[in-house]
Amino acid sequence: MRETWVRSRPLIRSNLRQNPEPIKPMDITSKQHIALISVHGDPAVEIGKEEAGGQNVYVRQVGEALANQGWHVDMFTRCSSAEQPKIVEHSPRCRTIRLTAGPEEFVPRDEIFGYANTFVEELVKFQQQSGIKYSLVHTNYWISAWVGMELKKRQAVKQVHTYHSLGAVKYKSVTTIPMIATTRLNFEKAVLETAERIVATSPQETEHMRSLVSTKGNIDIIPCGTDIHRFGALSKEAARAALGIDSDAKMVFYVGRFDERKGIETLVRAVGQSKLRGHEKIKLVIGGGSRPGQSDGIERERIEKIVAELGMSDFTIFPGRIGDDILPAYYTAADVCVVPSHYEPFGLVAIEAMACGTPVVASDVGGLQFTVVPEQTGLLAPAKDEVAFATAIDRILSNPEWRNQLGQGARKRVEEKFSWDGVAHQLSELYTKLLEKPAKALEQVSA
Structure with a gap:
């Protein structure tokens, strides 16, 4: 895998520069490595571009805040342009890794699932080449949930999942139901019932999960956050x-x-x-x-x-x-x-x-x-x-x-x-508690 490593300025997704030095595996001697998986929501992309919004911000900010608390955080997403750097370093312990899964171009999210299996293979290959083994994956959105469940079949890893959007709710508000709907609903139910923990961002989201998805599974409520120093500094x-x-x-x-x-x-x-x-x-x-x-x-x-x-x-x-x-x-x-x-x-x-x-x-x-x-x-x-x-x-x-x-x-x-530091602190406590217990293998889940 040919990789390009770049460094980005905190909180600014542009102004990236290429680093000619070869990629070196991260130090794994302190807190454990965790992976945030966001297949269609690139944490390093400029917010406001097509299909780049709240999920991208959430993953990026959570990743950086967790790194500040000592975790080694790799954020995996799909490469959507041949011109994108394969790796963007946000801080010494936090980086975005873009995997090639399907064409290196923009693909609508409802079409990305067709490349999800390739994404898993590339993620496994990255672990083998870098010498990193993730003890926990935090998946975001249903496509990433499937990726996490596939990883659990191959290695001992804990899964935490955040939905960002529930198909059972979304499909009530649209006139045209996409062909991928049944697949999505099945996997949203499967991850709720099999992940070590689901992170809901509000009590209302929890109610929707229980009433529309499944009564099984473990849910914690940890809200999204914002940078309270950057927002509110001006008159x-x-x-x-x-x-x-x-x-x-x-x-x-x-x-x-x-x-x-x-x-x-x-x-x-x-x-x-x-x-x-x-x-x-x-x-x-x-x-x-x-x-x-x-x-x-x-x-x-x-x-x-x-x-x-x-x-x-x-x-x-x-x-x-x-x-x-x-x-x-x-x-x-x-x-x-x-x-x-x-x-x-x-x-x-x-x-x-x-x-x-x-x-x-x-x-x-x-x-x-x-x-x-x-x-x-x-x-x-x-x-x-x-x-x-x-x-x-x-x-x-x-x-x-x-x-x-x-x-x-x-x-x-x-x-x-709703500060990001507070959100990351709650997530850090959750991860630590989950990692104290042995991981369980996940059986095959069909669409």
């Missing part, structure tokens, strides 16, 4: 000055993938019928990456047409992918951040905004019911209900004093519940 005035946003504008902000399930249309139509429109200087900012011709680019074009049809083009901005360095300024500059998803198992955008002291209006679904506390850190509205979203947004925009109180409550909640 609103400084943030608006940096972005060129007028001080008297009422800024409504969305950031995320362009995907119909993210509910961006609901947000646009809600702002379009705001009672403040025409009386206040509203500024709608819809941030996120898009690739022309790909699914997210097509969705962005659809949203832009709706904006034009509603006569909102003069106060709506599409800044495209927002880099990590400037993202905190957008959150801080906003009067309200809107998360109108049809479903979210957790919702990282919500806590990033809250960390910046910005109240959130979110769909009353999934983990958003856990992260957003109504009347304390923001407001919840029924998913897809543009009238309810318009009312909630107007309530916050029309009362600056209350808006500031919600923002203070939001920041306090994030500080107390």
Whole structure:
């Protein structure tokens, strides 16, 4: 296997440089090696690109925080471009390893499972060549769950799994069920029943697992986190000055993938019928990456047409992918951040905004019911209900004093519940407890 090793700056996924030195096996004399597996969610990719969102952030931040606590962390993902470096080093004990499984190009997640067996073979080969044996794997999303279960058939390894999205919930909110659905549902049930531990990110996600997937299996609730130092360091005035946003504008902000399930249309139509429109200087900012011709680019074009049809083009901005360095300024500059998803198992955008002291209006679904506390850190509205979203947004925009109180409550909640260091500490304790017990072999699971 020809490998390229690069080093990345903390928290910035660009500015990578190649290291001409050959790859050397990591020192394995201290804490044990663990593998975070995220087949389709590359931890080292620029966030905002197609199918790069909350899962990528979660894996990257958890990996770096665990490394800071002494673990040797290898984060495995699929190489999606021949130009990508095979290895990205984030810190002395944390790196992303890109395995070649299928074509070295972007592949939609529903098509990636066809290359999962190759991914397993390459992961095993990497262990053999590097001399590393992982004592525990933390898998993310159902495709990675299958990879973890396959590894357990070949070697003594513990498996922890985080779903990030449940097929049983997702397929209730879409009109077209993909062909891979049955396979996904079977393996989501299998991993719940066979993994040493499932990590749910909210009580609501746990309830969905028990009611829709299986009553068997062991579940711990450990939420997602955010960088409470990076988010919340700016003043609103400084943030608006940096972005060129007028001080008297009422800024409504969305950031995320362009995907119909993210509910961006609901947000646009809600702002379009705001009672403040025409009386206040509203500024709608819809941030996120898009690739022309790909699914997210097509969705962005659809949203832009709706904006034009509603006569909102003069106060709506599409800044495209927002880099990590400037993202905190957008959150801080906003009067309200809107998360109108049809479903979210957790919702990282919500806590990033809250960390910046910005109240959130979110769909009353999934983990958003856990992260957003109504009347304390923001407001919840029924998913897809543009009238309810318009009312909630107007309530916050029309009362600056209350808006500031919600923002203070939001920041306090994030500080107390959702720091990455705290999340990693809980995971570290879980891993340590699991590794004290012998691993059990996993029998064949069929789709």
